[in-house]
Amino acid sequence: LAEQVDGLREAGEMKRSAERSAKLAKAQQAALEKKLEPIRAKLKQGDKEYSKAVSQSKNTSASAKACESAVSSYKSGWKSAQELANASPDDAALQGEVAELSDQLVDSALRAALHAANVLTLQTDYKGATEWVNRILKFDPDNEAAKEMLETIQIAQAESGDRDDYR
Secondary structure (H helix, E strand, O other): OHHHHHHHHHHHHHHHHHHHHHHHHHHHHHHHHHHHHHHHHHHHHHHHHHHHHHHOOOOHHHHHHHHHHHHHHHHHHHHHHHHHHHHOOOOHHHHHHHHHHHHHHHHHHHHHHHHHHHHHHHOOOHHHHHHHHHHHHHHOOOOHHHHHHHHHHHHHHHHHOOOOOOO
């Protein structure tokens, strides 16, 4: 009988311990989400601006400005992510989330910058387009899409006979 009572007592304690752990995990997840929310908001704002840029592609000037705004939001979010990661180097869950968000921010910023270079090329603003591509290559020297875009800009510029504005 004493063994059964001890077993029940132990089972009850295990249940309470599991409940405490679940409550703690829920609280930790909520705290993590609260820390990540400003970064996600910047990503969302950048995505909104990038969508606007794509939808305004026929108006190349407006599209390029929207790309500038998108890249600015992505960059701000990336900086915030890096600061958060540096502030909590021992928090594995946070580091994993920040790494994933950082990758999304970088990929999105590169996509927006390439779009800006593309619309500026269509606008025959080869200097502006080249500046966008050079920003990408400064950040990621091996970016194949940026190298291809630079080649496209050079070809378009050569075909237009506008050699003075290059670089």
